[in-house]
Amino acid sequence: MTDTPGGEPQRWHVLWVCLAVGFVTTLDVSIVNVALPSIESSLDAGPTELQLVVAGYTLAFGLALVPAGRLGDAGGRRRLFIAGLVGFALFSLASGVAPDGTLLGVARLFQGVSAGLLNPQVVGLIQQLFSGAERGRAFGLFGATIGVSTALGPVLGGVIIALAGPEDGWRWVFLVNIPVIAVLLPFAWRLVPAPVVRHGPRRLDVVGLVLLGLATVGLMLPFVTTTGVDDDPARWWWLALGVGGAGVAAVWERRYQRRVGAAVLDPQVLGLSSFRNGALLGTAYFAGFTGIFLVVTLHLQDDVGYSPLQAGLVGTPFAVASGVSAWLSGRAVARWGRPLVVLGLGLVLAGTAAADVLVRTLGDRPEVVGPALAGALLVAGAGSGMVIAPNQTLALAHVPVGSAGVAGSMIQVGQRVGSAVGVSVILSVYYGGLASGADGAAASGRAMLVTIGFVAVALVVGVVDLRSRRAEGRGEPAADA
Template identity: 40%
Template sequence: MAAGATTLLDQAVLNIAVPSMRQSLGATGADVQWIVAGYSLAFGLALVPGGSLGDLYGRKRLFMAGMAVFLLAGVTAATAAGPGFVIAARLVQGAAAGLVNAQVIGTVQDVFHGPDRGRALGLYAVTGGVATALGPPLGGALVAALGPAAGWRCCLLLSTPCAVLTLILAARRLPPPRRTARESRLDILGLGLLCGCALTLMVPFIRTPDSGGDAFLWGTAVCALAAVFAGHQRLRVRRGRQPLVHPALTSSKPYMLGTAVAMAQFGSSLAAFLVLTVFLQDGLGLTALLTAAVTLPGAAGMGVSSALAWRLVRRIGPRTVTVGLALGIGACLTAAAVTLWVPTAALPTALAGTQLMSGIAGGVTVSPNQAQVLEHAPPQAAGVGGAILQMAQRIAAAVCLTAVPAVYLHVASGQSGGDHSRAGYALASCVCAALLAVALLLSLRRGTAPPPRSSAPMVAHQAGAVPFSKEAT
């Protein structure tokens, strides 16, 4: 929970300080784009290598090493004299955050089982919601109190005491490192191919191609790398060696469909939040602090509902995710309706209400879906299974954060006037609702298949790892 709060607060607090950073550093638009997006890009690329290394060498040392690098990179970014140094430091910091979060999911897999795992993931989601909620108002307050030049630097330093506290807690509380992977050698080629595939897929959405030809080349590169990666994994299986992506993951319908549900929900929620903040500030003329106040009920709703979602899981089981997605669709459609029909003076209050509904829906959906997906990841691939889930969400975020705001901007910039901004936000909300509808259909197709019973404890014991209990099996 401390690791999630530290890494997510760092990302959330910076968004509000971007204009001040650009002014202070004299950064170009491309520089700012890489400062903001580079963190997420490096985060996503580090997840699968981090999960695989955690399975292979144990999680505690990697967790602490990643948090230490995160701390040092954050201080470097805050004291940098030019945009190039900030970009480099943020890339390193994002990779370190990805390494840390890969160990978080793997540790939850190792330590918690059954309903306790769902509750642990729910509490982890609570910290994410709280950190995301606190980021914009804290960043706005720092910039307002200290001025543009010093404000953005203090925003980057805000995670420093959190990182120090997390390191102290990790040294005292995390379980001793143990190896859970079957093989002792890392699939370097597989890691390189998978990271290359993710990189070529995410970069065009972070930095839009200049022409259709460039987009075609990026798409061709993604397909080629994906084909080579799939062939490499099949070859390792035929040779009797464990592939990077465990066969139990790719052959599991609940795991694959649950990952697709997580992608659609994650991408939709982030895109909806971004479009809302742009609409409130550019369309309605609200300040950054008032915008944060409108979005705060959503984070609060997600925090409370995430903490209580495990109780609903005990009552209705896997249908909890379906209920949450249906609530999310209703929240998006309600936001579109109030945007078109509610007067301007009352619109921020009405949108705060839809944000509360959306946050409750997210809390009911995210942690139960994560728990269901990770139930189908075998113990010897717990870290990789969780990392692939998170990386898939990051890819979805890169796609949705480009496509959905483009819909809003296309309509809102057609002519000047608030009506067009309203129409753009309403249409973007409907697009987010459509994404959630796809997730709802996938959730219904997933069914209620029980997790497979694995012989992982015997395999782990033969490999020299501590055997798992019967409850874990």
Template identity: 40%
Template sequence: MTTTTPAGTGPARGPSPETSKDPGTDNRLGRLLAVVLAGQFMALLDVFIVNVAVPTIGSELHASGAGLQLVVAGYSISYAVLLITGARLGDRLGHRRVYLAGLALFTAASLACGLARGTGELIAFRLVQGAGSAVMIPQVLSLIQRNFTGEARARALGAYSAVLATGAAAGQVLGGVLVSADLFGTGWRPVFLVNVPVGVVLLAFGSRVLPRDDVRALERSRGLDLPGLVLLAAAVSLFTVPLVLGQEEDWPLWSWLSLGAAAVFFTVFCLYESRLARRGGAPLIAPRVLRHPGIGLAVFRLLAVMAVNAGFLFALTLHVQGGLGYSALRAGLTFAPTAVIFGLVGLTWRNWPAAWQRALIPAGFMIAAVAVAGVGRVLKDGGDGGLWLYVAFAGVGAGLALGFSPTLAKALATVRPEDAADASGLLVTVTQLGQLIGVAAFGTLFLNRLESLGAPGAYTSADALLACTYALAATATLGAVSGLVRRRR
């Protein structure tokens, strides 16, 4: 695939021969992909690994419900707020350098979390941990975009999608294993400390295999747009904090005012960015990225996929642990089939018949809709669902993979390498916001339904889950409809 560069930045340059090789036949590219995806996996793991440790954290640190929510969500909030800036830092300072810096910050913050003596310390270090991820993760897509082309890039993106899926389920499983093991009487602390040796190894290995940054390209890079960062950070913070704490506080007036203020700040951000672009400045997100064919539709699809995925995992976790009484480990293992199928489909869909490719996205959303509703139906009587539950789990994994992986690959197919940082930051921010929206919206639906049914138990929990899965299925159906929209030519 050839590329062009904007006027004033020099001649267009296609990919060099060494960056066009298949990662399966180029050891250097294979090692590069392994390092960046390992970092991606570790950061994603930390979004979910804490969930099963929350009861233990609460009892040992005497944390309030709101405090525990901030322990879980503090990571996601700073992650979502700083992602686009992290992408821009990579464009400005070099993707190798910024990836390693983010990895170092994430590793140090993980150590601090594992040694925290109180809830306040843990929340603060979780915010820092999320900032490290926000600096590190956008470089993953940018490094893939800049070092892989053609089918090699498609396979690398398939591996990226598989990591996103397996990280979610692996976080639940590993969290359950570590908490249940109670290593040396440390309780919940290993869920954070496990990152430290892995991070140290990746830092040592990554400093050797990641490609050196192009100094000439860095000299042409754009500024950071600090006013835009402040406006976007305010908008995202005002949006995410009430989503995280609203259910716990019974949706007080301040939560609705905060959501309204978020809309105002986001509008101001868009107006400021448009004006900055017209004046020849360097906005946080280049307008030409938003004008790339399919980017707007991809944003909606990714939001829908991640909202359904996160809402499904959250509600089902509450049901199997609270309603059915599963242990942390068994609850984590419950999600394994969904993750395995998601990973397999994400890695292989490019090899399916060409005649199927156009229909994959809408078909994937419809499969997910039917399968999610199926999970609710087979569990509706308070039982374990039997074999049909695992059939439905496989359908959820396959459907979400078909909604996510082709959407991501097609959205990035037309993005020029010089826009890779902006596109990466935008799409990864969207996936993170989708998860926050999914947990907040469908988690609230599940908890409110459970509360309205009265006495807790397997049957009432199953009834709440059924209502939630119907809402999840409706959301997936909207994704299917969006997949039928054709780009204007």
């Protein structure tokens, strides 16, 4: 394990900087959701522009992850961390002052690239600076940060719009990032460790990076461009590019690793069943996890008549429960391993199923539907905290530190792809239900079934991985890569 010059306290100081970065970059995935009506009215933005504002950030985020992870592992982690912070602040400013929907969408794309530069360095630093049970606790805090920021996004967005007004409040949803980055930047400059000097030539698998980038774009683009209104069916041809790019990339990576030994993602890492199962579980879970808030927000604002702030507050119990359980599960994962994740997925499934029943039966009664959904989300949040960080800890437990950044990036790419797929399918089901004549409660209930289905898939993967680990007699996560 590589330590920082300041020893034990400084490692934890670096972690707090990393957690703050993870919070603000993930927050921007969900905080914009409640601002869409204000953006639409203020900039006269259409469905395509609004989708670019929401999904363009996610697409660019996912596209930048793998090359940023590889470059970070190759010794550029500190430089990319600083560059990502500066870029995130600049493009947050560009988003906040954008005069029209098109420029706002472009600024969001570059903001997503900046977030994609940052997040692999966060995962790589945790893997580099911590080991064993400490690594589990560090990832537990990181998972709590991700869960809380995703759930709090709509709440904070609603508060900002309520304080700044519906006309220009959406601008402060982006501008609020600037003072946060201004505080973080000096700490990052001082605390993030310099790269370890590596002797010998540095090789960069450019072809592998391009192929993986094409695969990522092909898999995500048709989903992130789905608006639910007059979508071009030809967009689904991008999936062929994604699948083909992934297949060619797999062949290339195996050959490149044999000949040169510096593939973007070492096939030996892909050969780890713990890594593959963890990545697949994360993809399926984020498809359902992200969709929970979208369905609830749509239903409460469009059907029940809640304000953005009221709709966001319904998700607060999820955020609190998720944060607490993630912190506790970070300490428990070294002892309990995959059964902890399976238990968490069971709770999430129970909470979302209860939310589905409540939406269908309570309809648009504002005095009861909000509190009832908050209770169901409390259960789902308690389970969610047992899933995200423990799953990442288990998936990366046997990955060498030298591949930690790019391996963590691949897991996050899966999460971004899962989020894009989940949001796309949920929007299509929701608006399709309304177009077919269903009332808001019925359309929301159908969309909620999609989230339940994705979480159920994640649960199946978790059970399969648990049985595989027990059959192979492997210890759970405590490997110190």
